[in-house]
Amino acid sequence: MTTPALSITDLRKSFGPAKIIQGVNLEIEKGERHAIIGPNGAGKSTLFNLISGGYHPTSGSIRLNGTEIGGTKPYLINRMGLSRSFQVSNIFANMSVRENVRCGVLYSMGYGYSFWRNVGNLKEVQRKTAEILEKVDLLDKANLPAALLPYADQRTLEIAITIAGGAEVILLDEPTAGMSHSETERAVALIKQATEGKTLVIVEHDMGVVFNMADRISVLVYGEIIATGAPSEIRGDPRVREAYLGDEADALENGDAA
Numbered sequence: 001m002t003t004p005a006l007s008i009t010d011l012r013k014s015f016g017p018a019k020i021i022q023g024v025n026l027e028i029e030k031g032e033r034h035a036i037i038g039p040n041g042a043g044k045s046t047l048f049n050l051i052s053g054g055y056h057p058t059s060g061s062i063r064l065n066g067t068e069i070g071g072t073k074p075y076l077i078n079r080m081g082l083s084r085s086f087q088v089s090n091i092f093a094n095m096s097v098r099e100n101v102r103c104g105v106l107y108s109m110g111y112g113y114s115f116w117r118n119v120g121n122l123k124e125v126q127r128k129t130a131e132i133l134e135k136v137d138l139l140d141k142a143n144l145p146a147a148l149l150p151y152a153d154q155r156t157l158e159i160a161i162t163i164a165g166g167a168e169v170i171l172l173d174e175p176t177a178g179m180s181h182s183e184t185e186r187a188v189a190l191i192k193q194a195t196e197g198k199t200l201v202i203v204e205h206d207m208g209v210v211f212n213m214a215d216r217i218s219v220l221v222y223g224e225i226i227a228t229g230a231p232s233e234i235r236g237d238p239r240v241r242e243a244y245l246g247d248e249a250d251a252l253e254n255g256d257a258a
């Protein structure tokens with residue numbers, strides 16, 4: 001059996017008396033696309049913050065490719081091959097689209113955010129930057145200041161920066177939030193293409209996206225995973241219907257929610 005990309009065991013996180021993550025167990029295989037769903041306040045972002053190093057676990061274990069990373073600093077986790085996006089965009093508004101992606105590439109190669117270098121000469125950096133821009137379909141907008149991009153393209157740029165470092169495990173926090181139906185469809189196609197062969201973990205409220213993209217889904221309710229399984233299993237799970245999906249499960253079955 002191969003080592004899972006992520007292996008979480010009895011993970012707990014409290015803020016003062018509030019127990020937000022209450023004994024999460026989860027294994028995500030290499031190359032799997034895994035969605036984490038659940039009601040508002042269930043602890044999805046907290047779980048992401050624990051995995052990516054933003055929060056120290058109160059107890060429990062998080063392993064990335066078999067190595068314990070619980071409580072490790074975010075930049076070290078990033079160097080170990082895990083990269084995450086944020087709900088609030090992380091882009092540098094005054095820099096061009098290309099420079100934003102190039103920062104992600106440079107950072108992962110150990111250059112830090114050293115814009116003052118003549119990075120144009122670093123062929124490998126240029127090559128990787130262009131490759132990512134092409135993958136996410138932003139090559140024709142590469143020279144625009146990021147601030148001038150339409151909202152959906154800014155979110156796409158955020159995804160491009162997240163994958164720029166070449167991490168094998170990608171965490172995306174609500175990547176299609178605020179997008180129209182057609183923008184969402186395009187974003188899903190881009191995400192699938194840009195993360196091909198990588199391990200993808202997404203938190204997402206749009207059930208059309210989740211059921212279209214995920215190999216497996218975990219449902220988090222009040223800090224506990226109440227079900228993990230293939231989309232068809234989750235759709236039909238009575239506990240999930242009761243706690244979260246409700247009528248949406250019927251819509252998904254009829255193919256209405258995409």
Ligand SMILES: Nc1ncnc2c1ncn2[C@@H]1O[C@H](COP(=O)(O)OP(=O)(O)OP(=O)(O)O)[C@@H](O)[C@H]1O
Pocket residue numbers: 015018020038039040041042043044045046047
């Ligand atoms: N730093 C913190 N200190 C105290 N409480 C926190 C902190 N971070 C999150 N919480 C609380 O933890 C609970 C879970 O929040 P979290 O943002 O993880 O939920 P979520 O499932 O991501 O919700 P949403 O779907 O609305 O984004 C909330 O009640 C929130 O108020």
